[in-house]
Amino acid sequence: MGPDFDADLLFFHAHPDDESLDYGLLMARAARAGKKIVTVLFTDGESGYDRYPSRPVNEEYPDEALVGGRLANRRVDEARRALSVLGSDLYVRLGLQNHPYGSITEELSLGEVLEAWGGEQALVERVTGLIRRYSPDIVVSPPGPSEASEHFEHEAVGHIVAKAVERFEDTGERTLGGYLVASDPDHRSLYEKLFDVQATHVVGKRDLAVNARAGQAERETVNLRAIQLAALRQHVTQLDASVVGVKSRSTRSRETYAPLLWTLPGTLTDWLSEAVLQAGG
Ligand SMILES: [Zn+2]
Numbered sequence: 001m002g003p004d005f006d007a008d009l010l011f012f013h014a015h016p017d018d019e020s021l022d023y024g025l026l027m028a029r030a031a032r033a034g035k036k037i038v039t040v041l042f043t044d045g046e047s048g049y050d051r052y053p054s055r056p057v058n059e060e061y062p063d064e065a066l067v068g069g070r071l072a073n074r075r076v077d078e079a080r081r082a083l084s085v086l087g088s089d090l091y092v093r094l095g096l097q098n099h100p101y102g103s104i105t106e107e108l109s110l111g112e113v114l115e116a117w118g119g120e121q122a123l124v125e126r127v128t129g130l131i132r133r134y135s136p137d138i139v140v141s142p143p144g145p146s147e148a149s150e151h152f153e154h155e156a157v158g159h160i161v162a163k164a165v166e167r168f169e170d171t172g173e174r175t176l177g178g179y180l181v182a183s184d185p186d187h188r189s190l191y192e193k194l195f196d197v198q199a200t201h202v203v204g205k206r207d208l209a210v211n212a213r214a215g216q217a218e219r220e221t222v223n224l225r226a227i228q229l230a231a232l233r234q235h236v237t238q239l240d241a242s243v244v245g246v247k248s249r250s251t252r253s254r255e256t257y258a259p260l261l262w263t264l265p266g267t268l269t270d271w272l273s274e275a276v277l278q279a280g281g
Contacts, residue, residue: 008035010136011088012127012161014153015098016045016079017232017241022182023140024086024228025197025255031087032201032222033272038134039088040127041079042117042157043098044072051239066237072098074237082234085227092130101151110145113156120160127164137177137264138271139165140257148187165261177271179261191258195268198254199225225249 009030013019019027019039031037052065066074076093083091096117100106114120131139142150144158158181165179183191203220228249235241257268264271 005036005089005134007038007089007134007136008138009037010131010134010139011037011039012042012139012141012157013039014042014142014151014157015048016041016043016075017082017235017238017245018142018154019079019086019088020082020228020231020235021241021245021249022142022255024231024249025199025224026140026257027083027086027088028224028227028231029197029201029222029272035272037088038090038092038136039083040092040094040130042094042096043153044093044095045075045098046072047098047100048075048238049102050074050237051243052237054239055236055242061236071237075235078235078237082231085231085234094126099153101153108152110152110156110159113152114160117156120163123160124163124167127160128167131164131168131176132173135174138180139176139178140180140182143181143183143258146187146190148184148190162260169261175263176261177264178259178268180257180259180268183256183258188256193259193262195257195259196254197224197257197268199223199228199252225252 009027011019011023011027013023019041027037027039046068048071050066050071052061055061057063060077061074080091099108099113099116108116114123117123139161141161142154142158144162145155150158162179165176169175180195183194188194201222201224203222229246232241232245232249235245238245259268
């Protein structure tokens, strides 16, 4: 891990490919607004499925199905590439156990996952330490367990990060600007307030002022969706990302986030635009 620096955004995800599937638009947009991004992946995804034989075979991808540690190695590399496409500055691996998720009989309870990962207390301390270390304005994670049922490891990450945010706030060292959880568009009713990140970002008036100062007066459209799809395609072994994900995200117009904590003035979009002003000014 490189030298410490202050992050603007600190993302927590369960698996390599989560960063691209459900957070890709926000990450791509924030990076292009000059925000510093740190991404923490809880697992290396060793229990996933390699989509061999339907994936390409080459020097990096052998002519046999990758499993276990060999699959994890490839997936870590895929995540590294995807994160570089999206614009994350640092990839932190926790290397926790990834459990099989093939059928209902493999469902684990929240308690079972937390125990396999070293227990709730140790996990909360570890995540609180990461928040302290990277000192972000905004923390982002999947939602904890709710009626909007998700992969049990996504829910466990959400549970731990929410506890860590609470712990961090309780210490009174510093107040976070925000804590956002990804929200399924189908579950809008669960939350009071939501922030959207549109797939195509047209550089707005405030950004234009900065562009003019920088000598780039032209209006620019950043196609965040294209960046997200490019990131998804890096997950060559993963059907859910590089095939199904590319197809489903091609037509999704936005990502939605619920602020479980928000002390910043204005909206998420305001915060994203403000960085451009600072960077330009
Ligand atoms: Zn996942």
